[in-house]
Amino acid sequence: MQTQQLDVHEQPSDDVALADAAISRLRQLSMKLAMAQLNIEVFDAMQPLEDDWRALERDNHQSLHQSYDWCAAWVSAFQRPLAIVKATHAGQTVFILPVEIVKSRGLRTARFIAADHSNINTGLFAESFAEAGRTIAPHEFAGQLRHALQGRADLLLLQNIPLEWRGRESPLAGLPMVQNQNHAYQLPFxxxxxxxxxxxxxxxxxxxxxxxxxxxxxxxxxxxxxxxxxxxxxxxxxxxxxxxxxxxxxxxxxxxxxxxxxxxxxxxxxxxxxxxxxxxxxxxxxxxxxxxxxxxxxxxxxxxxxxxxxxxxxxxxxxxxxxxxxxxxxxxxxxxxxxxxxxxALFDFGLGDQTYKRSWAPVETAHYDVVLPVSPFGVVAGAAHRLVTRGKAHIKVRPKLYKFAQGIRARIG
Structure with missing residues (x-):
């Protein structure tokens, strides 16, 4: 490996370093101000959002599984309560998180609509908001989502999100996450x-x-x-x-x-x-x-x-x-x-490590779950999800242990 040293006259001056630091702080401040100016609403029906929803989903970076028609088919079949998060800035819709409330043993979990049958999830983000993803202040973003869902959910659990998809970083990447035990496999055309x-x-x-x-x-x-x-x-x-x-x-x-x-x-x-x-x-x-x-x-x-x-x-x-x-x-x-x-341009074999997928797909994409507690009950449930997910990941990368676990699962039925 070669290294290069600058001549003393070429070394960055203290003034330049200070200027760079100031620009970085200004960018962070600008994004914090933008986040503060977001107007976030929660909807219990899809229809009022249809025009904005369809406009956002035209972007190739948005997953099919957050498309309006996909979600509408699920909502019609399952009839679960909805808590769809919509954010606007300067009068423009900048993101929609299509979320439903799944209730189990007293826990209210806000999940992507149709999460049980989705291979990849991205949410719906305007390109301008998505491109600014790296400068979004995670703490402020998480706080706004918690505030929006208070009284509706105990835990925000958004699963199977690639941190980067087709060259664009996910705006959700800064939120509290755990790596999902499953990866997805793709064949570029x-x-x-x-x-x-x-x-x-x-x-x-x-x-x-x-x-x-x-x-x-x-x-x-x-x-x-x-x-x-x-x-x-x-x-x-x-x-x-x-x-x-x-x-x-x-x-x-x-x-x-x-x-x-x-x-x-x-x-x-x-x-x-x-x-x-x-x-x-x-x-x-x-x-x-x-x-x-x-x-x-x-x-x-x-x-x-x-x-x-x-x-x-x-x-x-x-x-x-x-x-x-x-x-x-x-x-x-x-x-x-x-x-x-x-x-x-892309054939996606979806989630799950199987031999035929690896034989067809040269690209492997790791997925992550957003685990954001909204209530004290959600803190406990979120910790449990992290523990279980990491346990599954530990088992899946060890073939003998995975085979043993599958055998137990089969016997339990």
């Missing part, structure tokens, strides 16, 4: 599919695809299908629920898609789309077999799109049909290759 594959072990992946194709053709053939009608899309989602339920049962795990509200929410997303197809809440894809297994579905996935960002929400396979073809992996190849040339 390059202009051509072959270029995208070069980010991976392209030779092995192409070889695997050829082997899968030959086995599927030997069994009678296949077709990759994106159902065109709403009725077909809804029907395929119901088939996914059945396949996933059988999979969870075989593992002795709880079925996170089993409750009526979650199924209603996901069905509601299918019809949320714009005319340009640059936004859709949920779109179902499948590998359907021919020949001996004519009409049977070997693999299903559900993806969402906002702008140039695709998120894979879930997938399932029929484990009794041609398991040696790895139909789930084969479906990802078809989906990813088919999306090239359609304005997609």
């Amino acid at each position: 390059l202009p051509a599919f072959e270029d995208t594959l070069k980010q991976l072990n392209a030779k092995n992946r192409r070889k695997k695809f050829r082997v899968q194709s030959k086995r599927l053709e030997a069994a009678g053939g296949f077709e990759y299908v994106i159902p065109e009608t709403s009725a077909e899309q809804h029907g395929l989602l119901d088939i996914f629920f059945r396949l996933k339920s059988a999979r969870f049962a075989s593992l002795g795990l709880p079925d996170v898609f089993a409750d009526r509200e979650t199924q209603t929410f996901l069905h509601g997303l299918i019809d949320k789309q714009d005319d340009t197809r640059q936004y859709f809440g949920l779109q179902m894809h499948m590998i359907r077999l021919k020949g001996e297994h004519e009409g049977k579905i070997a693999a299903i996935s559900g993806i969402s799109r906002k702008g140039d960002h695709i998120i894979c929400q879930f997938g399932a396979i029929d484990e009794e049909l041609l398991p040696d073809t790895s139909p789930g992996e084969f479906l990802y190849w078809q989906t990813i290759s088919g999306l090239h040339g359609k304005g997609v």
Whole structure:
């Protein structure tokens, strides 16, 4: 490593150092004044915010999971009380935090709407406010959020937030946080599919695809299908629920898609789309077999799109049909290759460390949880969340311990 020394005449003078310090203090003071001038309101309904909400969500940096249509589908299905935080400055909306109140054992937790089924959360921030994120005074920001939620929540728990997303630092990064036990995995798209594959072990992946194709053709053939009608899309989602339920049962795990509200929410997303197809809440894809297994579905996935960002929400396979073809992996190849040339920049496999994700995704993104107590009860609950989250993270990076914990979970049911 080389170092460079400045000539004595080039050394920064005390005056310059003092000037830099003064500018830094002025910037901090300016942001504190701006924070003091924020007008924060809390809304118990989405409709009054729709115009401002949709204007903020146009920014590619805002997650699909905070989009108006995504949240509206969840609110319609679950009917939980809302405490949506909106901030304005100089008459302009600068951020919206789409928050609902989840009550459990006397604790009122303010969480992102649909947090249980979100792979990435950002909140909704005006670009000017987001760009100033590094100079936001964390203590003042936290204090304003606490004040806004007093009487409504005991704990503000905003989960699965990347500290930096697509080159922009999160304005939430200065709040009290703990690293989430789960990471997310992404595949950046390059202009051509072959270029995208070069980010991976392209030779092995192409070889695997050829082997899968030959086995599927030997069994009678296949077709990759994106159902065109709403009725077909809804029907395929119901088939996914059945396949996933059988999979969870075989593992002795709880079925996170089993409750009526979650199924209603996901069905509601299918019809949320714009005319340009640059936004859709949920779109179902499948590998359907021919020949001996004519009409049977070997693999299903559900993806969402906002702008140039695709998120894979879930997938399932029929484990009794041609398991040696790895139909789930084969479906990802078809989906990813088919999306090239359609304005997609990023394919997101979402949360959870799984082998197939690592094989497809060269980018791994750590997520964090904002843990901000609002009441004394929230202080205790926040400490418990930190402890549990760190414990899960400790277990997940130790394969033998993780396998042991999964076995216990399966036995408990």
